[in-house]
Amino acid sequence: MYILNGFEYLFAHPTALLFVFIGAITGTVAGAIPGMTSAAAIAMLVPVTFYLDPLTALAFLYVIGKSGRYGGSIAAILFNTPGTASSAATMRDGYPMTQQGKAGKALKTATVASVFGDTFGELVLIFCAAIIAAFTSTFGPPEYFAIYMMAFVVISSVIGKSIIKGLLSTLFGVMISIIGLDPIAGIPRMTMGMYSLESGFSLVPLLIGLFVISEVMVQTEKLDDEGVHVARMSSDDPDAGRLTWAEFKRCIPLMLRSSGMGAVIGLLPGLGSAVACFAAYGEGKRRSKSPEKWGTGIVEGIAAPESANNAVSGPTMIPLLTLGVPGSTIAAILIGVFLIHGIQVGPMIFETHRDLVYGLFAAGLLGIASYGVIGYFCGPLIGRAIAYVPPRLLYPFIFLIAAISSYSPRQSLFDIGVALVFGIIGYIMRRTSYSTAAFIIAFVLARGAENAFRQSLLLSDNGMGVFLERPIAIAFMAIGLAVLVGRIVSDLRRKHRHAEAASGNS
């Protein structure tokens, strides 16, 4: 099996093993800091990976993404603040358990469920990716253009509360991506005569601006708040600090079902962990024999969302590796890292870089084990350490790391300015409910989409009709349209229900 070759390839790179472990610690801590997401941590650490070999670089960032999803549960349980959006559902039962003195049990439940779900998702990735890639390797430029259009429409439709704002966020990302020299004609486009813009915007400063600097600005709003406080973490109950075997057995069917939901959601571009955790929580409560207990502090209320949100991680790599379409912000960043190291993502990657791909999968499995061990034994310690450092000391350091990280890829002061400007833009987008995730995914995909479009026209004698001659291209566009229409219908129904409820109450 190729995964065994992957482990062999991974163990032949001791640096990669070290960085898997470092990534597990980094992601767990970053995810546990309220407001600091794993995407932000990855954005700041991308420049570090320029000095590493491809496997080490990708494994490091991939494991940070995984452990960051888990780390958010620490903040959710201990501080009643989700460290990441994907842990918002964990708060509902996690913090009540902490208030009952069962923080240790809650953290261990979150750790076990996260490892369970993440492993499930990783196995889905390992067994399905190559099969899908064999099918997609027959695609040509028209099919790829259709896939990109589907991705744009789906991501616009499902991210956020407003379809129009999702579409505008996507268009904005495409527009920013276009700035620079035209890839075919070599003509400056929309550079406003600025020489610095002729090479276009670099991904890293944009990421840092949108995710790190905008977050620093968000945190300045909260400086007058009391800061995080850890409730008491002990109780007289001898089992308060551990997950018993009986509790674990009770959660197994729930974790299996939630992991399955998470894996399916992970396959679909744009949905992500935040959707998975609430979907699993809601379904778990609905199927429970005692739904009234959910939200009062039960282990099931942690197991369901945590296994679902971590099961998303592996499958989000499937559209990335098989189609070159990132299904999440972290996947969009990883595309950039692949390209920096000269590796073209898409179905052929399983032929041209098989060892690297399976080495990355092996690193994922090892990373899951690493953060599982770290979280199981050190979760409370991490929580206490984070509570000890107030945000007013932390965020100045984060801001300056962001500045130097945006400078380092091209050694360009202009890029620091780009990060600052997009920090302001990112902050405004967040306050006005536009989607920074849709923006960055569109930015990453836009050039590929335009190239596929123009290549399709060059290959065709029929102009735009080429897209209607290919059944697979039509199918992908139909999927995108169906998701958009489905979202519109869903919004209309919701509006109708609210209107009926309002007229019933009046």
Place this chain on the structure above:
Amino acid sequence: MARDKAEFLSAVVVVGVGSFSLYLAYSIRSFQEGILLGPRLVPMAIAGLGISLGVLQFTIAWVRRVASGKAGDATFSGAGDGKRPALSKPAVLRMAAIIVIGFAFIWLFSATGYLIATAIAMALLLVVFGTRNAGKVAMLTIGGTAVYYIIFIRLMGIYNPPGWLINLEMLGLS
């Protein structure tokens, strides 16, 4: 009401940005490749779509404003759940200060190199974020700057340009 105003403003900004983008896109030089293959098509299409969506957004905000008793959940609903608290003046001033410090850091980096730029920016940021103890600010500034210098400049080898105003190369710190 505040949310409607935000929606109007958002729509106006979108139309404005879209119009400016359309102007820039139209200014792109194009050769005789046919419009479909030329470098202008995608930029103009994106700008046009953006303007259209901005007009649609404005129209929806207008309809919501005019129609009575329709707060929230329109089909293309507006600014999220409208529950984001208003910004306080101190928060706005802090944010403005952080951005100014960021741009000052760029200028200082060019003028004096990484070490001095980081030290000054770090001290100012610590004060803006609320650390008032002078000793603590000094200690964190010196320690933090040293750690960052060692990690980014010495270990990672990031290029530290000689400042045009103060050049620390003479001290071996560049």
